[in-house]
Amino acid sequence: MKILNSFSLKPEQRQTLEAAGHSVIDADKLDDATAQQIDVVYGWNAAATRVNFDRLQFVQAMSAGVDYLPLAELAKHHVLLANTSGIHAEPIAEYVLGVLFTISRGILPAIRADRDMWTLRQERPPMTLLKGKTAVIFGTGHIGSTIATKLQALGLHTIGVSAHGRPAAGFDQVMTDVATHEAAGRADVVINALPLTPDTKHFYDEAFFAAASKQPLFINIGRGPSVDMAALTQALKNKQISAAALDVVDPEPLPQDSPLWGMTNVLLTPHISGTVPQLRDKVFKIFNDNLKTLISSGQLASHQVDLTRGY
Amino acid sequence: MKILNSFSLKPEQRQTLEAAGHSVIDADKLDDATAQQIDVVYGWNAAATRVNFDRLQFVQAMSAGVDYLPLAELAKHHVLLANTSGIHAEPIAEYVLGVLFTISRGILPAIRADRDMWTLRQERPPMTLLKGKTAVIFGTGHIGSTIATKLQALGLHTIGVSAHGRPAAGFDQVMTDVATHEAAGRADVVINALPLTPDTKHFYDEAFFAAASKQPLFINIGRGPSVDMAALTQALKNKQISAAALDVVDPEPLPQDSPLWGMTNVLLTPHISGTVPQLRDKVFKIFNDNLKTLISSGQLASHQVDLTRGY
Numbered sequence: 001m002k003i004l005n006s007f008s009l010k011p012e013q014r015q016t017l018e019a020a021g022h023s024v025i026d027a028d029k030l031d032d033a034t035a036q037q038i039d040v041v042y043g044w045n046a047a048a049t050r051v052n053f054d055r056l057q058f059v060q061a062m063s064a065g066v067d068y069l070p071l072a073e074l075a076k077h078h079v080l081l082a083n084t085s086g087i088h089a090e091p092i093a094e095y096v097l098g099v100l101f102t103i104s105r106g107i108l109p110a111i112r113a114d115r116d117m118w119t120l121r122q123e124r125p126p127m128t129l130l131k132g133k134t135a136v137i138f139g140t141g142h143i144g145s146t147i148a149t150k151l152q153a154l155g156l157h158t159i160g161v162s163a164h165g166r167p168a169a170g171f172d173q174v175m176t177d178v179a180t181h182e183a184a185g186r187a188d189v190v191i192n193a194l195p196l197t198p199d200t201k202h203f204y205d206e207a208f209f210a211a212a213s214k215q216p217l218f219i220n221i222g223r224g225p226s227v228d229m230a231a232l233t234q235a236l237k238n239k240q241i242s243a244a245a246l247d248v249v250d251p252e253p254l255p256q257d258s259p260l261w262g263m264t265n266v267l268l269t270p271h272i273s274g275t276v277p278q279l280r281d282k283v284f285k286i287f288n289d290n291l292k293t294l295i296s297s298g299q300l301a302s303h304q305v306d307l308t309r310g311y
Numbered sequence: 312m313k314i315l316n317s318f319s320l321k322p323e324q325r326q327t328l329e330a331a332g333h334s335v336i337d338a339d340k341l342d343d344a345t346a347q348q349i350d351v352v353y354g355w356n357a358a359a360t361r362v363n364f365d366r367l368q369f370v371q372a373m374s375a376g377v378d379y380l381p382l383a384e385l386a387k388h389h390v391l392l393a394n395t396s397g398i399h400a401e402p403i404a405e406y407v408l409g410v411l412f413t414i415s416r417g418i419l420p421a422i423r424a425d426r427d428m429w430t431l432r433q434e435r436p437p438m439t440l441l442k443g444k445t446a447v448i449f450g451t452g453h454i455g456s457t458i459a460t461k462l463q464a465l466g467l468h469t470i471g472v473s474a475h476g477r478p479a480a481g482f483d484q485v486m487t488d489v490a491t492h493e494a495a496g497r498a499d500v501v502i503n504a505l506p507l508t509p510d511t512k513h514f515y516d517e518a519f520f521a522a523a524s525k526q527p528l529f530i531n532i533g534r535g536p537s538v539d540m541a542a543l544t545q546a547l548k549n550k551q552i553s554a555a556a557l558d559v560v561d562p563e564p565l566p567q568d569s570p571l572w573g574m575t576n577v578l579l580t581p582h583i584s585g586t587v588p589q590l591r592d593k594v595f596k597i598f599n600d601n602l603k604t605l606i607s608s609g610q611l612a613s614h615q616v617d618l619t620r621g622y
Contacts, residue, residue: 090440090442091416091438091440094412094415094416094440094441094442094465095412095416095418097408097409097412097465098408098409098411098412098413098414098415098416098418099413099418100409101405101406101408101409101412102409102410102413102418103409104405104409105402105405105406105409105583105584105586106580106583106586107406107409107410107413107578107580107583108422110579110580110581110583111419111422111423111578111580112422114572115567115572117579117580117581118563118564118565118581120581120583127402127583127586127588128588129401129402129405129588130405131401131405150464150465153461153464153465154405154408154461154464154465252429253429254429256426261425261426267418267422268421268428269417269418269421269422269428270421270428270429270431272416272417272418272421272431272438273416275416275417275438277438277439277440
């Protein structure tokens with residue numbers, strides 16, 4: 001197979017592929033003739049868009065969400081696509097704990113105040129206990145379920161919302177998205193873990209925030225465009241949302257003139273929540289297993305994306 | 312009883328006491344004659360030091376740690392002392408989750424970088440997963456045990472260290488403090504939840520940090536003087552300690568010229584971790600129950616401090 005390296009192979013991973021008889025072409029060395037001969041793409045970047053989709057058999061993405069790939073085009077050419085769903089769940093869930101309790105326990109203003117923080121002791125920023133509170137998590141896949149499992153273990157009540165409404169680990173209750181506004185009204189904490197699809201663009205809109213009657217914290221570790229950013233900004237100003245922690249925004253990077261930068265009740269991070277220790281090892285293992293079964297049976301071993309659903 | 316209000320009684324709490332036949336004197340209105348007649352002190356402040364300890368029967372502190380009270384003097388005059396052990400455990404444990412994952416998941420530099428944070432995405436600050444790591448918690452009382460229970464539920468291995476070494480909830484293992492340096496060597500995270508006593512002053516010293524061979528995170532939610540601040544500063548510079556989150560320091564407030572202020576691997580908060588929602592209600596309930604049994608039987612109902620041990 002001719003494999004386009006559009007991610008980051010370690011030297012020993014490259015050797016493993018070459019020892020199995022494959023040839024590896026680095027994305028920055030892809031010429032037009034070779035682009036016509038690529039069978040497999042590892043990762044995804046601009047070079048990958050130049051390959052011949054009629055020839056291409058398999059793309060291994062290095063992320064859980066695959067919204068940035070040309071899904072319709074891949075489907076048309078019967079290209080198999082795998083994601084890395086699962087490996088980001090633990091890192092993202094631990095990130096959620098960090099931002100959640102940093103906000104609820106008044107740690108954020110202390111960090112920002114730096115040397116002036118001792119005056120905060122008198123002002124007593126609002127601090128709540130999250131034990132006993134209700135977290136509503138939109139998306140009950142690997143990531144949502146892992147977050148829910150941790151929050152449930154910490155004594156929060158966990159409600160999941162998904163398109164299908166099926167039970168999932170870590171959730172006290174799962175509702176279908178028909179009940180989205182009802183769920184929003186029960187939330188002390190709202191967490192977005194939905195995939196980005198045409199159905200979930202601007203899922204969090206003015207009507208959603210109006211339904212969030214308990215002034216919840218809002219956390220986005222999914223995708224930025226699931227949120228109507230103007231509506232969120234207004235909801236934060238109105239205190240319909242008491243605070244927000246956003247690892248993803250729309251667009252990224254967040255423009256320097258965004259009003260979110262100046263808000264004391266907003267914690268922004270630069271799309272880091274899913275950073276995985278030993279990421280390259282974990283992605284390669286999924287890829288290499290898929291490559292082997294592709295050759296032996298024309299199928300993927302795991303992590304195949306349903307191109308019509310987009311996840 | 313004549314009760315000195317050295318904390319903060321709500322109007323309805325004062326009425327409850329007065330309806331039971333007690334008189335309440337506010338600390339800022341204490342004259343010398345009345346100081347001689349005080350039977351009970353609620354809270355503790357400068358005014359309380361002026362009362363006649365021969366007459367004084369009972370002090371209800373509003374904190375878990377009582378190191379700031381004249382314990383020897385109280386013991387000599389057979390004054391009963393109660394703390395509020397227990398009510399701070401949940402808030403402190405949730406605080407620990409906030410600082411712990413904010414450091415481990417690379418959230419702290421993003422908060423500090425503010426508008427410049429997007430450059431961090433390229434630099435990739437070190438981010439670890441805490442699941443599967445080992446947390447060593449010094450102090451296995453209410454606070455230590457509550458922290459341990461949460462960390463254990465999140466998949467960390469929890470080791471407790473106490474003077475007695477008895478098993479406690481939330482700990483996979485409890486060692487006696489004879490094994491302090493061995494425990495330090497096993498820690499990915501060190502958490503101080505020890506009471507401050509003559510035995511625990513500068514418990515965390517140069518030898519302790521030298522024994523911490525896995526470059527742990529260090530979290531102090533106990534008392535500042537349990538830590539030799541100079542040794543900690545050096546250990547942070549040496550990377551014997553990879554990062555520290557300090558809610559308590561010695562002295563407080565931390566001097567403006569402390570080298571800790573400028574360190575990127577230090578998160579400081581102004582002694583807020585134990586901030587309890589509805590604190591006044593919770594302290595008053597303990598106090599009022601103690602006051603009733605004091606009158607009926609000369610004993611306290613709960614939360615009595617052993618004045619020889621200091622906790």
